[in-house]
Amino acid sequence: MQDKRTDKNAAPQPLLRLCNASLRYGVVDVLQDVCLEISAGGPVILMGPNGSGKTSLLKLMMGLAAPSSGDVDCARSQVSFVFQKSVMLRRSVAANVAFALQAAGLPANDKAVRAALDRVGLSHLAQRPARRLSGGEQQRLALARALSRNPAILFLDEPTASLDPAQTKAVEDIVQASAAMGVKIVMSTHDIGQARRLGSEVLFLAHGRLVERAPAASFFNKPESPEAQRFLAGELVISQEALS
């Protein structure tokens, strides 16, 4: 269900490529020399302790931040983003989806809006002001907006960070259904349980560096990097520079 690669013999074309990409804010190196390619397939989960650079890497991949050095190669028209706390436009649920469709240059008719809302189970709230929705409903609306663009890659930055278990499940169901339909999911989380439930592959970040990339099963059973081992063991992952 989670790995929908149809042709296992042919190497899939990368949807996204980062080559020695670094990000620096002032004198702080947020990301250092990240090299990776992301191709079609099961969900990729970005893990790492707080401050490891997960959100920055997502923004770099999405084009919301420009690399200080290195290259990021990604077609902006093929990607969508769901933030940890999505901003709801001050208008109805349906109008929020219509806005996203218009921004993507797609027809924003009732049928398209309803289809997008059906996908996330919010059709019955179509006329409600978006800002009056619960946190979980707002994240589902953000997913509807993002998916309405028919993205090849959907980036999600800890989309369930402040949601209760029922709302979290609703969001995870949508993410899994989207992955099953061929949308490449790239999601950050520091919920290890969620990473196990959703992940096909794990990228592990520590101190702004990509320290491990592995299939989810092998990452959780036998992490190779000392940082990932400490993280999965529930220990604090602190850099030597921070300790000194």
Added chain:
Amino acid sequence: MDETSAFQLILSGDPQLLAIVKLSLAVTLAATLIAGVLGLSLGACLALTQFPGRQGLVIALNALMGLPPVVVGLLVFLALSRSGPLGFLGLLFTPQAMIIAQTILITPIIAALSRQVIEDFWAEYKDEFTAMDVPGAMRVRALLWDARFSLVTILLAGFGRAAAEVGAVMIVGGNIEGFTRVMTTSIALETSKGDLPLAISLGIILIAIMFCVNALAWGVRQWSVRHAG
């Protein structure tokens, strides 16, 4: 006794009183409309663009919110007087001159306040709009629409300021009876003449209009909270 006469004037629908109120509303509404278009455009432009000298312009705009009406009146008078650069238009001592003066007076208020509102909205929406690839013109329209309730409140504040000022319209309008006499200039004149019933009745109407405007602003805000979040 003057108060009783004032209420009688209002209730009897005195033609002179109604003409003054009508002209006052026409001048102030026209000025608010023009200043709204200019001020919102300038505010949106300043909020969404970066250019050298922008900070200086923002500071100047904020300072101009406190423009003294008599100074505005003097400048417009000099510009429109026969020997002034715009004297050929022949607008001095006309309602149009009063509209120009009030527009100059409230445009900085509308521009400075809307710049702040739109900038705050932009800070909130920026990442989301960038992620959605929202084109430039669509961004501006969406920000103005989503900020509509705050912007309406700003327009009402501009209307209130224009309706209440006396110095500028007195200088450029000349307070000509039946032609450029508005509520504030009439109140000043009638008080000095000792015709207190007319001055009081105009004062009551002016305050009533201000109450209505502020009640409208409050209602718009409450409605927005309930219906648009």
